[in-house]
Amino acid sequence: MATTQSVTRYLSPSQVDLDKIASLCKRRGFIFQSSEIYGGLNSVWDYGPLGVELKNNVKRAWWRAMVQERDDVVGLDAAILMHPQVWHASGHVAGFADPLIDCKVCKQRFRADHLWAAFVNGVKDKDGAPVLVTGEGSTPEEAAAEMAPRAKKLLKASLTEIKPVLVKDLADRDRVPCPACGAVGSLTEPRMFNLMFKTFLGPVEDESAVIYMRPETAQGIFANFDNVLTSSRMRLPFGIAQTGKAFRNEITTGHLTFRSREFEQMELEYFVRPEEGERWLQYWLEQRRGWYLKLGLRPDSLRLRQHEKEELAHYAKDCYDVEFTFPWGWAELEGIANRGDFDLTQHARSSGKKLAYFDPSTGSGEKGEHIVPYVIEPSGGVDRATLAFLIDAYDEEPPPAGTEEARVVLRLHPALAPVKVAVLPLSRKEPLVNMARDIARELRAPSAGSGWAVAYDDAQSIGRRYRRQDEQGTPYCVTVDFQSLEDKAVTIRERDTMSQVRVPVAELAAALRERLGL
RNA sequence: GCGGGAGUAGCUCAGUGGUAGAGCUCCUGCCUUCCAAGCAGGAAGUCGCGAGUUCGAAUCUCGUCUCCCGCUCCA
Numbered sequence: 001m002a003t004t005q006s007v008t009r010y011l012s013p014s015q016v017d018l019d020k021i022a023s024l025c026k027r028r029g030f031i032f033q034s035s036e037i038y039g040g041l042n043s044v045w046d047y048g049p050l051g052v053e054l055k056n057n058v059k060r061a062w063w064r065a066m067v068q069e070r071d072d073v074v075g076l077d078a079a080i081l082m083h084p085q086v087w088h089a090s091g092h093v094a095g096f097a098d099p100l101i102d103c104k105v106c107k108q109r110f111r112a113d114h115l116w117a118a119f120v121n122g123v124k125d126k127d128g129a130p131v132l133v134t135g136e137g138s139t140p141e142e143a144a145a146e147m148a149p150r151a152k153k154l155l156k157a158s159l160t161e162i163k164p165v166l167v168k169d170l171a172d173r174d175r176v177p178c179p180a181c182g183a184v185g186s187l188t189e190p191r192m193f194n195l196m197f198k199t200f201l202g203p204v205e206d207e208s209a210v211i212y213m214r215p216e217t218a219q220g221i222f223a224n225f226d227n228v229l230t231s232s233r234m235r236l237p238f239g240i241a242q243t244g245k246a247f248r249n250e251i252t253t254g255h256l257t258f259r260s261r262e263f264e265q266m267e268l269e270y271f272v273r274p275e276e277g278e279r280w281l282q283y284w285l286e287q288r289r290g291w292y293l294k295l296g297l298r299p300d301s302l303r304l305r306q307h308e309k310e311e312l313a314h315y316a317k318d319c320y321d322v323e324f325t326f327p328w329g330w331a332e333l334e335g336i337a338n339r340g341d342f343d344l345t346q347h348a349r350s351s352g353k354k355l356a357y358f359d360p361s362t363g364s365g366e367k368g369e370h371i372v373p374y375v376i377e378p379s380g381g382v383d384r385a386t387l388a389f390l391i392d393a394y395d396e397e398p399p400p401a402g403t404e405e406a407r408v409v410l411r412l413h414p415a416l417a418p419v420k421v422a423v424l425p426l427s428r429k430e431p432l433v434n435m436a437r438d439i440a441r442e443l444r445a446p447s448a449g450s451g452w453a454v455a456y457d458d459a460q461s462i463g464r465r466y467r468r469q470d471e472q473g474t475p476y477c478v479t480v481d482f483q484s485l486e487d488k489a490v491t492i493r494e495r496d497t498m499s500q501v502r503v504p505v506a507e508l509a510a511a512l513r514e515r516l517g518l
Numbered sequence: 519g520c521g522g523g524a525g526u527a528g529c530u531c532a533g534u535g536g537u538a539g540a541g542c543u544c545c546u547g548c549c550u551u552c553c554a555a556g557c558a559g560g561a562a563g564u565c566g567c568g569a570g571u572u573c574g575a576a577u578c579u580c581g582u583c584u585c586c587c588g589c590u591c592c593a
Contacts, residue, residue, distance in 0.1 A: 022586095024529090026528080038583090039582095039584060040566085040583075041583095041584085042585095111590080188519095195591085195592090248591095248593090250592070252519090252589075252591070254585085254586075255586090266593090334593070335593065382593085405542090426550085427550070428547095429550080459545080460544090460554085461552090461555060462551085462552050464553080464554045464555085466552080466553050467553070468554080470553090482551065
């Protein structure tokens with residue numbers, strides 16, 4: 001849509017007031033809180049009539065770019081419920097359930113398996129009780145290194161004398177100081193935080209029937225790796241794509257739909273030869289960045305950020321985040337990771353099935369070789385992308401005179417806009433209404449534009465209706481006036497510039513197709 | 519989960535013990551020409567929910583739910 005590219009923007013995403021987005025979303029029917037009539041359900045959200053169109057458009061654009069416009073990616077729709085062993089093999093049962101310890105004084109939170117303490121030889125406090133030092137670390141050595149300076153302050157103790165013990169294993173935590181604020185006896189008992197939702201398979205609530213609701217869609221892809229390989233005869237490199245719901249009992253939720261407990265993912269697992277992993281990671285970084293830009297996000301709103309070594313998940317060899325400048329700061333839209341062969345290896349081990357790609361053309365022998373591919377994973381949040389598109393598109397145009405209200409407009413890309421065209425009779429007189437309804441019907445027909453959502457609105461003044469459409473991001477309004485009855489021509493009014501052009505009704509569909517670029 | 523702030527009409531908010539309000543939105547009608555216009559009429563609130571105190575609670579007390587802001591994590 002060439003006409004909108006030079007449009008003046010008044011707000012950048014970081015200047016947008018999230019409360020105004022939330023208010024608009026509710027007022028116009030994009031996003032509602034779940035179970036609102038019962039007081040709401042914590043961090044669960046519903047998409048209203050406009051929201052479901054927008055979200056479906058996001059998913060459709062992703063599916064087109066990732067699956068339908070490529071010959072090396074196929075789709076999948078795996079079930080939410082899977083064999084519990086999947087989540088043991090993937091590391092989620094171990095990794096997603098952490099005992100955590102809080103400091104009641106400074107409110108810091110620590111992973112119980114990363115929080116260590118050690119007695120400092122011979123040092124006693126005023127009451128004659130032994131004194132402890134604390135430190136964080138994934139290993140006792142790391143913790144000891146952190147404790148050393150603290151211990152030295154108390155005594156000329158050398159490193160070899162520090163023997164860290166996990167705080168959670170200590171009989172009494174009363175004398176353990178908080179490693180952050182130093183307050184003694186402020187640490188809570190370790191409490192289990194399990195991020196996976198549990199339920200029961202079958203009507204009997206027996207412990208042996210416990211299964212999980214998937215915390216990510218990726219494992220459905222890995223579990224079906226061999227099925228897809230043998231049924232679709234894909235050759236390396238190739239990918240399997242899937243969108244779908246995932247569930248996590250997040251400790252901290254919030255920022256509207258940004259972090260919720262039920263959310264939707266769009267994930268690609270792209271299988272490559274191990275030695276080509278880094279090259280394909282770079283390739284997908286550019287592809288995914290380009291996708292967001294093509295759908296209208298401003299380049300300034302996006303950045304790629306490489307994970308620090310310490311930041312990497314247990315499975316990742318390398319990882320980048322696609323980040324968006326949300327009103328509260330930069331935050332992740334999508335993670336793009338090189339997962340190595342972790343997942344296929346784990347599932348092969350756990351299931352006893354061979355999960356490998358057989359390449360007859362390579363290998364030292366004549367029979368070819370089995371390769372366990374590396375996997376590059378662009379894993380995006382549908383709800384996050386939808387929210388980012390909303391925020392990036394949101395604009396408030398100051399009124400020229402200064403007396404009217406600001407014009408609120410969602411400058412959504414036409415491919416994402418919930419409604420593509422609104423047909424508006426200038427007045428509610430019957431001949432105008434009839435003509436406008438006919439035009440709307442014609443524009444909805446497949447021959448006009450495939451799958452266009454077309455709105456018809458004749459309530460209240462024309463200016464009010466334009467603003468209403470602006471606020472929900474409708475790119476074009478078609479206005480039928482009294483002259484239209486005679487000259488069979490209508491006005492196309494553009495959302496971003498408010499400019500108008502008159503076209504014959506016979507050429508309307510073609511004119512809109514060209515402008516929408518769909 | 520912990521700390522702070524907040525829940526009154528669809529939205530933004532006023533109302534501090536005595537009959538639930540305003541602006542905008544929304545709906546109906548009038549208006550022959552275009553950007554939240556005008557006129558007339560109308561709809562809409564278990565004051566988040568539940569107890570308690572009181573002759574009487576939107577208002578005071580307690581509990582609870584939800585949202586927003588911080589803290590560790592993730593798509």
